[in-house]
Amino acid sequence: MIEIKNVKKNFGKNEVLKDVSLKVNKGDVVVLLGPSGSGKTTLLRCINFLEQADEGILTIDGQTVNLHKASSKEKLQIRKKTAFVFQNYGLFQNKTALQNITEGLITARKVPTKEAIKKAEEVLAWVGMLDKKNYYPSQLSGGQQQRIGIARAVALDPDVILFDEPTSALDPELVGEILTLIRNVAKKGITMIVVTHEMSFAQEVASKVVFMADGVVIESGTPKEIFYTPKEERTKKFLERILPQDDYYI
Amino acid sequence: MGFKLDNFTESLKSGIKYLPITAKLTLVAIIIGLIIGLFIAILRYYKIPVISHILTVLITIYQGLPIMVALLIYNLLFSYYIGPFIDFFHLNIDVNKVNNIIVAYFALSLAAITTMSETFRGALNSIEKTQFEAGYSVGLTKFQTFKRIILPQVIPVAIPGLINNLVGVIKGTSFVMAIGVLEVTNASLIPCFKTFSYVEGYLAAAIIYWFFTIILEVILSTIEKKYSKKSIKSEVIYV
DSSP states (O other): OEEEEEEEEEETTEEEEEEEEEEEOTTOEEEEEOOTTSSHHHHHHHHTTSSOOSEEEEEETTEEEESSSOOHHHHHHHHHHEEEEBTTBOOOTTSOHHHHHHHIIIIITOOOHHHHHHHHHHHHHHTTOGGGTTOOGGGSOHHHHHHHHHHHHHHTOOSEEEEESTTTTSOHHHHHHHHHHHHHHHHTTOOEEEEOOOHHHHHHHOSEEEEEETTEEEEEEOHHHHHHSOOSHHHHHHHHHHSOGGGTOO | OOOOHHHHHHHHHHHHHTHHHHHHHHHHHHHHHHHHHHHHHHHHHTTOTTHHHHHHHHHHHHHTSOHHHHHHHHHHHHHHHHHHHHHHTTOOOOGGGOOTHHHHHHHHHHHHHHHHHHHHHHHHHTSOHHHHHHHHHTTOOHHHIIIIIIHHHHHHHHHHHHHHHHHHHHHHGGGGGGGTOOSHHHHHTTTHHHHOOHHHHHHHHHHHHHHHHHHHHHHHHHHHHHHHHHTOOSOOOOO
16 A cells, blocks of 8 residues: 655645645556646655655555655665656666566566566566567667566556656557556556556556646545536646546536 | 988888887777776766866867877976975985976876867767667666677777877887987987988888877778677678
Protein backbone atom coordinates (compact mmCIF):
# COMPACT_ATOMS: atom_id res chain seq x y z
CA MET A 1 0.00 0.00 0.00
CA ILE A 2 1.16 3.49 -0.77
CA GLU A 3 0.17 6.50 1.21
CA ILE A 4 1.07 10.08 0.46
CA LYS A 5 0.22 12.65 3.08
CA ASN A 6 0.13 16.44 3.02
CA VAL A 7 2.48 17.01 0.13
CA LYS A 8 3.31 20.64 -0.52
CA LYS A 9 5.56 22.00 -3.21
CA ASN A 10 6.35 25.51 -4.38
CA PHE A 11 8.31 26.58 -7.40
CA GLY A 12 9.39 30.00 -6.26
CA LYS A 13 6.16 31.85 -5.49
CA ASN A 14 4.09 29.43 -7.50
CA GLU A 15 2.28 26.96 -5.25
CA VAL A 16 2.11 23.81 -7.33
CA LEU A 17 0.95 21.37 -4.68
CA LYS A 18 -1.11 22.59 -1.74
CA ASP A 19 -1.54 19.81 0.72
CA VAL A 20 -2.19 16.75 -1.40
CA SER A 21 -2.92 13.38 0.17
CA LEU A 22 -3.46 10.12 -1.67
CA LYS A 23 -3.96 6.49 -0.75
CA VAL A 24 -3.24 3.72 -3.21
CA ASN A 25 -4.04 0.10 -2.44
CA LYS A 26 -2.01 -2.78 -3.72
CA GLY A 27 -2.98 -3.64 -7.28
CA ASP A 28 -4.81 -0.37 -7.78
CA VAL A 29 -4.56 1.58 -10.99
CA VAL A 30 -4.89 5.20 -10.00
CA VAL A 31 -5.34 7.72 -12.79
CA LEU A 32 -4.52 11.34 -12.03
CA LEU A 33 -6.59 13.68 -14.14
CA GLY A 34 -6.66 17.41 -14.34
CA PRO A 35 -5.83 20.44 -16.42
CA SER A 36 -2.23 21.36 -17.21
CA GLY A 37 -0.47 22.98 -14.30
CA SER A 38 -2.63 21.25 -11.74
CA GLY A 39 0.39 19.52 -10.23
CA LYS A 40 -0.23 15.93 -11.34
CA THR A 41 3.20 15.43 -12.79
CA THR A 42 4.88 17.22 -9.90
CA LEU A 43 3.13 14.91 -7.44
CA LEU A 44 4.35 11.90 -9.38
CA ARG A 45 7.90 13.25 -9.47
CA CYS A 46 7.82 13.97 -5.74
CA ILE A 47 7.03 10.32 -5.03
CA ASN A 48 10.20 9.32 -6.86
CA PHE A 49 12.28 12.22 -5.46
CA LEU A 50 12.87 13.60 -8.92
CA GLU A 51 11.43 16.71 -7.33
CA GLN A 52 11.94 17.52 -3.69
CA ALA A 53 8.68 18.34 -1.95
CA ASP A 54 8.63 21.13 0.63
CA GLU A 55 6.55 19.02 2.97
CA GLY A 56 4.97 15.61 3.01
CA ILE A 57 5.14 12.04 4.20
CA LEU A 58 5.34 9.01 1.96
CA THR A 59 4.73 5.41 3.01
CA ILE A 60 5.54 2.60 0.61
CA ASP A 61 5.63 -1.04 1.58
CA GLY A 62 5.84 -0.25 5.28
CA GLN A 63 8.64 2.26 4.88
CA THR A 64 7.81 5.84 5.85
CA VAL A 65 9.94 8.76 4.73
CA ASN A 66 9.73 12.49 4.93
CA LEU A 67 9.53 13.78 1.37
CA HIS A 68 11.29 16.98 2.31
CA LYS A 69 14.30 15.72 4.17
CA ALA A 70 14.87 12.12 3.18
CA SER A 71 18.50 11.06 3.34
CA SER A 72 20.12 9.96 0.09
CA LYS A 73 20.01 6.41 1.42
CA GLU A 74 16.26 6.62 1.98
CA LYS A 75 15.80 8.15 -1.46
CA LEU A 76 17.65 5.23 -2.99
CA GLN A 77 15.54 2.73 -1.06
CA ILE A 78 12.31 4.37 -2.20
CA ARG A 79 13.51 4.62 -5.76
CA LYS A 80 14.23 0.91 -5.76
CA LYS A 81 10.61 0.30 -4.78
CA THR A 82 9.27 2.47 -7.58
CA ALA A 83 9.73 2.70 -11.31
CA PHE A 84 9.10 5.64 -13.56
CA VAL A 85 7.90 5.80 -17.15
CA PHE A 86 8.78 9.12 -18.72
CA GLN A 87 6.83 11.25 -21.13
CA ASN A 88 9.80 11.43 -23.48
CA TYR A 89 10.80 7.81 -22.84
CA GLY A 90 13.98 8.60 -20.85
CA LEU A 91 15.98 5.71 -22.25
CA PHE A 92 19.72 5.76 -21.69
CA GLN A 93 21.02 6.98 -25.04
CA ASN A 94 24.37 5.21 -24.63
CA LYS A 95 22.85 1.81 -23.90
CA THR A 96 21.08 -0.72 -26.06
CA ALA A 97 17.48 -1.73 -25.42
CA LEU A 98 18.68 -4.75 -23.43
CA GLN A 99 21.24 -2.76 -21.44
CA ASN A 100 18.59 -0.16 -20.66
CA ILE A 101 16.68 -2.83 -18.82
CA THR A 102 19.61 -4.65 -17.19
CA GLU A 103 21.22 -1.43 -15.90
CA GLY A 104 18.79 -0.98 -13.00
CA LEU A 105 18.88 -4.70 -12.23
CA ILE A 106 22.64 -5.25 -12.29
CA THR A 107 24.03 -1.94 -11.07
CA ALA A 108 21.32 -0.83 -8.68
CA ARG A 109 19.82 -4.08 -7.45
CA LYS A 110 22.92 -6.29 -7.70
CA VAL A 111 21.08 -8.99 -9.66
CA PRO A 112 23.57 -11.44 -11.21
CA THR A 113 24.26 -10.54 -14.86
CA LYS A 114 22.94 -13.80 -16.32
CA GLU A 115 19.71 -13.58 -14.38
CA ALA A 116 19.28 -9.91 -15.30
CA ILE A 117 19.72 -10.62 -19.00
CA LYS A 118 17.25 -13.48 -18.82
CA LYS A 119 14.72 -11.25 -17.07
CA ALA A 120 15.33 -8.42 -19.57
CA GLU A 121 14.80 -10.73 -22.53
CA GLU A 122 11.63 -11.99 -20.95
CA VAL A 123 10.10 -8.53 -20.62
CA LEU A 124 11.40 -7.50 -24.05
CA ALA A 125 9.60 -10.48 -25.52
CA TRP A 126 6.51 -9.51 -23.55
CA VAL A 127 6.48 -6.00 -25.06
CA GLY A 128 7.33 -7.48 -28.47
CA MET A 129 10.75 -5.91 -28.77
CA LEU A 130 13.05 -8.91 -28.34
CA ASP A 131 14.29 -8.68 -31.94
CA LYS A 132 15.40 -5.09 -31.29
CA LYS A 133 17.30 -5.85 -28.09
CA ASN A 134 20.64 -4.68 -29.49
CA TYR A 135 19.31 -1.44 -30.94
CA TYR A 136 20.18 1.93 -29.47
CA PRO A 137 17.29 4.25 -28.58
CA SER A 138 18.20 6.60 -31.44
CA GLN A 139 17.54 3.75 -33.87
CA LEU A 140 14.02 3.18 -32.60
CA SER A 141 10.72 4.99 -33.15
CA GLY A 142 8.95 6.76 -30.31
CA GLY A 143 6.48 3.94 -29.80
CA GLN A 144 9.26 1.38 -29.70
CA GLN A 145 11.22 3.47 -27.23
CA GLN A 146 8.22 3.77 -24.94
CA ARG A 147 7.72 0.00 -25.08
CA ILE A 148 11.25 -0.39 -23.80
CA GLY A 149 10.63 2.31 -21.20
CA ILE A 150 7.65 0.30 -19.94
CA ALA A 151 9.59 -2.97 -20.16
CA ARG A 152 12.34 -1.39 -18.06
CA ALA A 153 9.84 -0.38 -15.39
CA VAL A 154 8.17 -3.79 -15.33
CA ALA A 155 11.50 -5.64 -15.17
CA LEU A 156 12.41 -3.83 -11.97
CA ASP A 157 9.45 -5.52 -10.30
CA PRO A 158 8.57 -2.42 -8.28
CA ASP A 159 5.83 -1.86 -5.73
CA VAL A 160 4.45 0.84 -7.94
CA ILE A 161 5.03 2.08 -11.49
CA LEU A 162 4.60 5.80 -12.02
CA PHE A 163 3.52 6.76 -15.53
CA ASP A 164 4.05 10.40 -16.45
CA GLU A 165 1.92 11.08 -19.52
CA PRO A 166 3.34 8.03 -21.27
CA THR A 167 1.55 8.66 -24.56
CA SER A 168 1.58 12.42 -24.96
CA ALA A 169 4.86 12.53 -26.91
CA LEU A 170 3.68 9.87 -29.35
CA ASP A 171 1.98 10.41 -32.64
CA PRO A 172 -1.73 9.49 -32.52
CA GLU A 173 -1.25 6.28 -34.45
CA LEU A 174 1.04 4.86 -31.78
CA VAL A 175 -0.97 5.96 -28.74
CA GLY A 176 -3.30 2.98 -29.01
CA GLU A 177 -0.62 0.33 -28.93
CA ILE A 178 1.10 1.86 -25.90
CA LEU A 179 -2.21 2.14 -24.05
CA THR A 180 -2.86 -1.53 -24.81
CA LEU A 181 0.53 -2.31 -23.36
CA ILE A 182 -0.23 -0.33 -20.20
CA ARG A 183 -3.54 -2.17 -19.93
CA ASN A 184 -1.57 -5.41 -19.98
CA VAL A 185 0.69 -4.08 -17.23
CA ALA A 186 -2.45 -3.41 -15.20
CA LYS A 187 -3.65 -6.94 -15.84
CA LYS A 188 -0.47 -8.23 -14.22
CA GLY A 189 -1.75 -6.75 -10.99
CA ILE A 190 1.04 -4.18 -10.68
CA THR A 191 0.12 -1.08 -8.72
CA MET A 192 0.24 1.96 -10.96
CA ILE A 193 -0.23 5.68 -10.74
CA VAL A 194 -0.87 7.12 -14.18
CA VAL A 195 -0.95 10.73 -15.24
CA THR A 196 -2.75 10.90 -18.55
CA HIS A 197 -5.15 12.85 -20.69
CA GLU A 198 -6.58 9.72 -22.29
CA MET A 199 -10.10 9.73 -20.87
CA SER A 200 -11.37 6.49 -22.35
CA PHE A 201 -8.27 4.74 -21.08
CA ALA A 202 -8.90 6.15 -17.62
CA GLN A 203 -12.53 5.01 -17.67
CA GLU A 204 -11.66 1.53 -18.72
CA VAL A 205 -8.51 0.73 -16.76
CA ALA A 206 -8.58 2.84 -13.62
CA SER A 207 -9.73 1.43 -10.34
CA LYS A 208 -9.65 4.93 -8.95
CA VAL A 209 -9.66 8.31 -10.63
CA VAL A 210 -8.25 11.33 -8.86
CA PHE A 211 -9.15 14.73 -10.22
CA MET A 212 -6.69 17.47 -9.41
CA ALA A 213 -6.78 21.18 -10.11
CA ASP A 214 -4.66 24.08 -8.89
CA GLY A 215 -2.54 21.91 -6.64
CA VAL A 216 -5.32 20.19 -4.69
CA VAL A 217 -7.29 16.99 -5.08
CA ILE A 218 -10.79 18.17 -6.00
CA GLU A 219 -12.39 14.76 -5.83
CA SER A 220 -11.62 11.12 -6.25
CA GLY A 221 -13.60 7.96 -6.79
CA THR A 222 -14.26 5.17 -9.22
CA PRO A 223 -14.25 6.11 -12.91
CA LYS A 224 -18.03 5.80 -12.91
CA GLU A 225 -18.40 8.27 -10.07
CA ILE A 226 -16.01 10.79 -11.53
CA PHE A 227 -17.11 10.61 -15.15
CA TYR A 228 -20.86 10.15 -14.72
CA THR A 229 -21.73 11.71 -11.36
CA PRO A 230 -19.10 14.29 -10.57
CA LYS A 231 -19.91 16.16 -7.36
CA GLU A 232 -17.68 19.19 -7.68
CA GLU A 233 -18.33 22.09 -10.02
CA ARG A 234 -14.64 22.18 -11.04
CA THR A 235 -14.72 18.54 -12.15
CA LYS A 236 -17.89 19.07 -14.16
CA LYS A 237 -16.34 22.03 -15.91
CA PHE A 238 -13.22 20.07 -16.78
CA LEU A 239 -15.15 17.08 -18.09
CA GLU A 240 -17.47 19.31 -20.05
CA ARG A 241 -14.53 20.61 -22.00
CA ILE A 242 -13.00 17.22 -22.60
CA LEU A 243 -15.85 14.78 -23.02
CA PRO A 244 -18.73 15.01 -25.46
CA GLN A 245 -21.64 16.64 -23.66
CA ASP A 246 -24.02 13.74 -23.14
CA ASP A 247 -21.22 11.47 -22.00
CA TYR A 248 -21.62 12.27 -18.36
CA TYR A 249 -25.01 13.88 -17.94
CA ILE A 250 -27.50 11.27 -16.99
CA MET B 1 67.11 38.23 -48.80
CA GLY B 2 67.03 35.01 -50.78
CA PHE B 3 65.66 31.72 -49.51
CA LYS B 4 68.51 29.33 -48.73
CA LEU B 5 67.50 25.69 -48.62
CA ASP B 6 70.59 24.80 -46.56
CA ASN B 7 69.65 27.23 -43.81
CA PHE B 8 66.08 25.99 -43.95
CA THR B 9 67.06 22.32 -43.47
CA GLU B 10 69.48 23.39 -40.76
CA SER B 11 66.61 25.14 -38.92
CA LEU B 12 64.30 22.21 -39.56
CA LYS B 13 66.80 19.77 -38.01
CA SER B 14 67.36 22.02 -35.04
CA GLY B 15 63.62 22.48 -34.53
CA ILE B 16 62.74 18.80 -34.82
CA LYS B 17 65.36 17.98 -32.21
CA TYR B 18 63.24 19.96 -29.74
CA LEU B 19 59.89 18.59 -30.85
CA PRO B 20 59.89 16.24 -27.81
CA ILE B 21 59.98 19.30 -25.54
CA THR B 22 57.00 20.84 -27.31
CA ALA B 23 55.24 17.47 -27.22
CA LYS B 24 55.97 17.12 -23.51
CA LEU B 25 54.75 20.64 -22.77
CA THR B 26 51.56 19.87 -24.69
CA LEU B 27 51.02 16.46 -23.15
CA VAL B 28 51.47 17.59 -19.56
CA ALA B 29 49.19 20.60 -20.07
CA ILE B 30 46.54 18.48 -21.79
CA ILE B 31 46.52 15.74 -19.18
CA ILE B 32 46.29 18.23 -16.32
CA GLY B 33 43.69 20.19 -18.30
CA LEU B 34 41.57 17.09 -18.95
CA ILE B 35 41.54 15.90 -15.36
CA ILE B 36 41.14 19.21 -13.54
CA GLY B 37 39.03 20.68 -16.35
CA LEU B 38 36.51 17.83 -16.12
CA PHE B 39 36.50 18.11 -12.36
CA ILE B 40 35.82 21.86 -12.47
CA ALA B 41 33.12 21.37 -15.08
CA ILE B 42 31.41 18.80 -12.84
CA LEU B 43 31.60 21.05 -9.77
CA ARG B 44 30.10 23.88 -11.75
CA TYR B 45 27.46 21.70 -13.41
CA TYR B 46 26.20 20.33 -10.10
CA LYS B 47 26.29 23.89 -8.71
CA ILE B 48 28.21 22.94 -5.58
CA PRO B 49 27.59 25.94 -3.32
CA VAL B 50 30.35 28.56 -2.92
CA ILE B 51 32.98 26.50 -4.77
CA SER B 52 31.14 26.67 -8.09
CA HIS B 53 30.72 30.44 -7.73
CA ILE B 54 34.39 30.94 -6.98
CA LEU B 55 35.34 28.75 -9.95
CA THR B 56 33.03 30.67 -12.27
CA VAL B 57 34.64 33.97 -11.32
CA LEU B 58 38.18 32.60 -11.53
CA ILE B 59 37.62 31.02 -14.93
CA THR B 60 35.96 34.10 -16.35
CA ILE B 61 38.87 36.23 -15.21
CA TYR B 62 41.52 33.80 -16.35
CA GLN B 63 39.98 33.40 -19.79
CA GLY B 64 40.68 37.06 -20.44
CA LEU B 65 44.38 36.66 -19.75
CA PRO B 66 46.56 35.99 -22.83
CA ILE B 67 48.97 33.07 -22.42
CA MET B 68 51.90 35.38 -23.25
CA VAL B 69 51.08 37.85 -20.49
CA ALA B 70 50.45 35.03 -18.03
CA LEU B 71 53.80 33.47 -18.90
CA LEU B 72 55.68 36.74 -18.41
CA ILE B 73 53.98 37.39 -15.07
CA TYR B 74 54.65 33.89 -13.76
CA ASN B 75 58.23 34.01 -14.98
CA LEU B 76 58.81 37.28 -13.19
CA LEU B 77 57.31 35.97 -9.97
CA PHE B 78 59.27 32.77 -10.39
CA SER B 79 62.60 34.53 -10.78
CA TYR B 80 61.84 36.78 -7.79
CA TYR B 81 60.70 34.11 -5.40
CA ILE B 82 62.52 30.91 -6.37
CA GLY B 83 65.63 31.95 -4.38
CA PRO B 84 63.77 32.81 -1.14
CA PHE B 85 61.58 29.72 -1.65
CA ILE B 86 64.58 27.40 -1.78
CA ASP B 87 66.15 29.14 1.21
CA PHE B 88 62.95 28.98 3.22
CA PHE B 89 62.48 25.25 2.82
CA HIS B 90 66.22 24.59 3.02
CA LEU B 91 66.08 22.68 -0.24
CA ASN B 92 69.32 21.31 -1.52
CA ILE B 93 69.00 22.88 -4.97
CA ASP B 94 71.22 25.34 -6.76
CA VAL B 95 69.14 28.39 -7.70
CA ASN B 96 71.02 28.86 -10.95
CA LYS B 97 70.21 25.35 -12.08
CA VAL B 98 66.44 25.60 -11.61
CA ASN B 99 64.89 25.40 -15.06
CA ASN B 100 62.05 27.80 -15.69
CA ILE B 101 60.34 25.25 -17.94
CA ILE B 102 58.26 24.65 -14.83
CA VAL B 103 56.76 28.10 -15.42
CA ALA B 104 55.85 27.01 -18.93
CA TYR B 105 54.17 23.85 -17.63
CA PHE B 106 52.26 25.91 -15.10
CA ALA B 107 51.02 28.59 -17.51
CA LEU B 108 50.07 26.14 -20.25
CA SER B 109 48.30 23.82 -17.80
CA LEU B 110 46.21 26.68 -16.42
CA ALA B 111 45.27 27.72 -19.94
CA ALA B 112 44.34 24.12 -20.78
CA ILE B 113 42.29 23.77 -17.60
CA THR B 114 40.20 26.87 -18.33
CA THR B 115 39.47 26.06 -21.96
CA MET B 116 38.87 22.36 -21.40
CA SER B 117 36.61 22.90 -18.42
CA GLU B 118 34.46 25.11 -20.63
CA THR B 119 34.37 22.43 -23.33
CA PHE B 120 33.29 19.80 -20.80
CA ARG B 121 30.70 22.13 -19.30
CA GLY B 122 29.21 22.79 -22.72
CA ALA B 123 29.07 19.05 -23.40
CA LEU B 124 27.47 18.41 -19.99
CA ASN B 125 24.85 21.06 -20.66
CA SER B 126 23.95 19.33 -23.91
CA ILE B 127 22.84 16.18 -22.06
CA GLU B 128 19.09 16.04 -21.49
CA LYS B 129 17.90 16.23 -17.89
CA THR B 130 15.86 13.09 -18.42
CA GLN B 131 19.07 11.08 -18.73
CA PHE B 132 19.92 11.92 -15.13
CA GLU B 133 16.36 11.34 -13.97
CA ALA B 134 16.15 8.01 -15.76
CA GLY B 135 19.31 6.92 -13.98
CA TYR B 136 17.96 7.96 -10.58
CA SER B 137 14.57 6.42 -11.29
CA VAL B 138 15.99 2.93 -11.84
CA GLY B 139 17.82 3.21 -8.53
CA LEU B 140 21.31 4.31 -9.55
CA THR B 141 23.19 6.62 -7.19
CA LYS B 142 24.28 10.08 -8.33
CA PHE B 143 27.81 8.79 -8.91
CA GLN B 144 26.70 5.66 -10.77
CA THR B 145 24.41 7.74 -12.97
CA PHE B 146 27.22 10.11 -13.79
CA LYS B 147 29.79 7.43 -14.47
CA ARG B 148 27.64 4.95 -16.36
CA ILE B 149 25.08 7.14 -18.13
CA ILE B 150 26.23 10.74 -18.36
CA LEU B 151 30.00 10.59 -18.85
CA PRO B 152 29.82 8.10 -21.75
CA GLN B 153 27.50 10.56 -23.48
CA VAL B 154 29.54 13.63 -22.59
CA ILE B 155 32.80 12.36 -24.06
CA PRO B 156 31.70 11.98 -27.69
CA VAL B 157 30.14 15.44 -27.55
CA ALA B 158 33.26 16.96 -25.99
CA ILE B 159 35.85 15.35 -28.28
CA PRO B 160 35.70 17.85 -31.19
CA GLY B 161 36.02 20.73 -28.73
CA LEU B 162 38.84 19.00 -26.87
CA ILE B 163 40.76 18.45 -30.10
CA ASN B 164 40.34 22.15 -30.74
CA ASN B 165 41.67 22.88 -27.23
CA LEU B 166 44.62 20.57 -27.86
CA VAL B 167 45.55 22.41 -31.05
CA GLY B 168 45.29 25.65 -29.11
CA VAL B 169 47.71 24.36 -26.49
CA ILE B 170 50.19 23.19 -29.14
CA LYS B 171 50.17 26.65 -30.65
CA GLY B 172 50.39 28.13 -27.17
CA THR B 173 53.66 26.30 -26.53
CA SER B 174 55.38 28.58 -29.02
CA PHE B 175 54.89 31.51 -26.61
CA VAL B 176 57.17 29.73 -24.21
CA MET B 177 60.18 31.01 -26.17
CA ALA B 178 59.47 34.39 -24.58
CA ILE B 179 60.76 33.13 -21.25
CA GLY B 180 63.77 31.44 -22.83
CA VAL B 181 62.63 27.83 -22.83
CA LEU B 182 64.07 25.93 -25.77
CA GLU B 183 61.28 24.33 -27.77
CA VAL B 184 60.44 24.05 -31.47
CA THR B 185 60.15 27.77 -32.27
CA ASN B 186 63.14 28.78 -30.24
CA ALA B 187 65.28 25.91 -31.49
CA SER B 188 64.41 26.55 -35.14
CA LEU B 189 65.88 30.02 -34.73
CA ILE B 190 69.19 28.84 -33.27
CA PRO B 191 70.96 28.55 -36.65
CA CYS B 192 69.59 31.96 -37.65
CA PHE B 193 71.64 33.77 -35.05
CA LYS B 194 74.69 33.09 -37.20
CA THR B 195 73.22 33.19 -40.67
CA PHE B 196 70.43 35.76 -40.14
CA SER B 197 68.19 33.43 -42.17
CA TYR B 198 65.10 34.19 -40.06
CA VAL B 199 62.63 33.56 -42.87
CA GLU B 200 63.89 30.00 -43.18
CA GLY B 201 63.89 29.60 -39.42
CA TYR B 202 60.28 30.72 -38.91
CA LEU B 203 59.14 28.72 -41.92
CA ALA B 204 60.84 25.61 -40.53
CA ALA B 205 59.06 26.09 -37.22
CA ALA B 206 55.74 26.61 -38.99
CA ILE B 207 56.13 23.39 -40.95
CA ILE B 208 57.02 21.37 -37.85
CA TYR B 209 53.92 22.65 -36.01
CA TRP B 210 51.83 22.03 -39.06
CA PHE B 211 52.80 18.38 -39.36
CA PHE B 212 52.65 17.79 -35.63
CA THR B 213 49.12 19.18 -35.46
CA ILE B 214 47.89 17.36 -38.54
CA ILE B 215 49.22 14.00 -37.36
CA LEU B 216 47.61 14.45 -33.95
CA GLU B 217 44.31 15.56 -35.47
CA VAL B 218 44.19 12.53 -37.76
CA ILE B 219 44.87 10.18 -34.84
CA LEU B 220 42.31 11.86 -32.62
CA SER B 221 39.57 12.06 -35.21
CA THR B 222 39.84 8.29 -35.72
CA ILE B 223 39.33 7.91 -31.99
CA GLU B 224 36.40 10.31 -32.22
CA LYS B 225 34.75 8.25 -34.96
CA LYS B 226 35.20 5.08 -32.96
CA TYR B 227 33.63 6.72 -29.93
CA SER B 228 30.66 8.28 -31.65
CA LYS B 229 29.83 4.95 -33.28
CA LYS B 230 28.85 3.67 -29.87
CA SER B 231 25.93 5.99 -29.50
CA ILE B 232 24.65 6.54 -32.97
CA LYS B 233 22.97 9.90 -33.11
CA SER B 234 22.45 10.73 -36.74
CA GLU B 235 21.62 7.40 -38.26
CA VAL B 236 17.98 6.58 -37.69
CA ILE B 237 16.71 3.22 -38.75
CA TYR B 238 13.00 2.81 -38.29
CA VAL B 239 12.10 -0.82 -38.53
